[in-house]
Amino acid sequence: xxxxxxxxxxxxxxxxxxxxxxxxxxxxxxxxxxxxxxxxxxxxxxxxxxxxxxxxxxxxxxxxxxxxxxxxxxxxxxxxxxxxxxxxxxxxxxxxxxxxxxxxxxxxxxxxxxxxxxxxxxxxxxxxxx
Amino acid sequence: xxxxxxxxxxxxxxxxxxxxxxxxxxxxxxxxxxxxxxxxxxxxxxxxxxxxxxxxxxxxxxxxxxxxxxxxxxxxxxxxxxxxxxxxxxxxxxxxxxxxxxxxxxxxxxxxxxxxxxxxxxxxxxxxxxxxxxxxxxxxxxxxxxxxxxxxxxxxxxxxxxxxxxxxxxxxxxxxxxxxxxxxxxxxxxxxxxxxxxxxxxxxx
Numbered sequence: 080x081x082x083x084x085x086x087x088x089x090x091x092x093x094x095x096x097x098x099x100x101x102x103x104x105x106x107x108x109x110x111x112x113x114x115x116x117x118x119x120x121x122x123x124x125x126x127x128x129x130x131x132x133x134x135x136x137x138x139x140x141x142x143x144x145x146x147x148x149x150x151x152x153x154x155x156x157x158x159x160x161x162x163x164x165x166x167x168x169x170x171x172x173x174x175x176x177x178x179x180x181x182x183x184x185x186x187x188x189x190x191x192x193x194x195x196x197x198x199x200x201x202x203x204x205x206x207x208x209x
Numbered sequence: 210x211x212x213x214x215x216x217x218x219x220x221x222x223x224x225x226x227x228x229x230x231x232x233x234x235x236x237x238x239x240x241x242x243x244x245x246x247x248x249x250x251x252x253x254x255x256x257x258x259x260x261x262x263x264x265x266x267x268x269x270x271x272x273x274x275x276x277x278x279x280x281x282x283x284x285x286x287x288x289x290x291x292x293x294x295x296x297x298x299x300x301x302x303x304x305x306x307x308x309x310x311x312x313x314x315x316x317x318x319x320x321x322x323x324x325x326x327x328x329x330x331x332x333x334x335x336x337x338x339x340x341x342x343x344x345x346x347x348x349x350x351x352x353x354x355x356x357x358x359x360x361x362x363x364x365x366x367x368x369x370x371x372x373x374x375x376x377x378x379x380x381x382x383x384x385x386x387x388x389x390x391x392x393x394x395x396x397x398x399x400x401x402x403x404x405x406x407x408x409x410x411x412x413x414x
Contacts, residue, residue, distance in 0.1 A: 124213045124218050124220055125219065126218065129219060129220045162212055162213055
C-alpha cells in the first residue's frame with residue numbers, strides 16, 4: 080500500500096465556478112507505476128444509485144515510484160456542489176496510480192461564493208459547509 | 210440532514226458484506242463444486258441474495274475465474290443482446306445471474322443453452338427451482354441490528370427496539386428497512402459533526 084496525497088494551492092477547498100484550481104499531487108508506491116493520473120470528477124451520494132463523471136484529467140508522464148507533480152484545472156461553470164435530503168453532488172480530485180489499489184480523493188466545493196447549495200431543508204453536518 | 214451525511218446512503222449499504230465466516234465460505238465453495246458449479250441462492254426480497262452473489266463473484270475472481278455478471282431488475286428486465294453474444298461466443302466465464310425469476314420459461318431455456326459452455330452458473334431467485342439450492346438467505350432482527358450498527362459505527366440505545374419494529378414492518382426485507390432508516394435520518398437535523406469512522410446520533414426514535 081502506497082501513500083498518495085493531493086494538495087491544493089493555499090489549501091483551498093472551495094471554489095467559484097470557472098475558477099482556476101491548482102496544486103500538487105504526490106505519491107510513494109512500491110514499484111514504478113504504469114500510470115499516474117489526476118482526475119477532476121463529480122459524484123453523487125444519497126438514497127439512489129451513485130453516479131459519477133470525469134470532467135477533466137491529466138496524465139503524468141513517466142511517473143516514478145516516489146514523485147510529485149503540479150497540476151492546474153480550469154473549473155467548469157457547473158454543476159454546483161449541492162445537497163438535499165435525497166442526493167448530494169460532490170466535486171473532487173482523484174489521484175489514481177496504477178497498477179495497484181492506490182486511489183486518493185480530495186473533496187471540493189464548487190458553487191456561488193464558494194459555497195455548497197443546500198436545498199429542501201438539508202442541514203450541513205459540517206460547520207464549515209454552512 | 211444532507212444526503213452526503215446520511216449513514217444509510219446507498220453507497221454505504223453497498224459496502225456491507227454478507228456475513229459468512231471463512232469456514233462457511235469454504236463450505237459454500239465446496240458445495241458449489243459438488244453441485245457441478247450450477248446452483249441457486251434462494252431467499253425472499255431483501256434477504257441478502259444480491260450481496261452474497263456479489264461477494265461470491267469477488268471470491269471467484271480472486272480464485273482466477275473470469276466472471277460475467279448479469280443483473281435483472283425493474284429497470285433492466287431482460288438480458289442485453291451484447292451479453293447473449295458474450296455468453297455464446299466470448300471467453301468461458303463464471304456466470305452470475307441476479308434476479309433469475311424475471312426470466313420467463315423461454316428466457317430461462319435460452320439462458321440455459323447459452324451458458325452450457327460456461328465455467329459455472331449461479332443465480333439468485335425467490336423460489337427454490339431451476340437450479341439446485343446452494344444457499345438459502347434469511348434475515349433476523351438481530352442481523353438488521355448488526356448491519357445498522359456497522360453503518361452507524363455505534364450501537365445506540367434505540368437500535369434493538371427499532372430494528373425489531375422495522376424487521377416486522379418490512380417482513381424481514383433488509384433493503385426496505387435500511388431505506389426507511391435513510392428517510393428517518395434524512396428528516397433529522399442538527400447532528401454532531403460526522404467523521405468517517407465515528408458518528409454519534411441521538412435524535413432518532
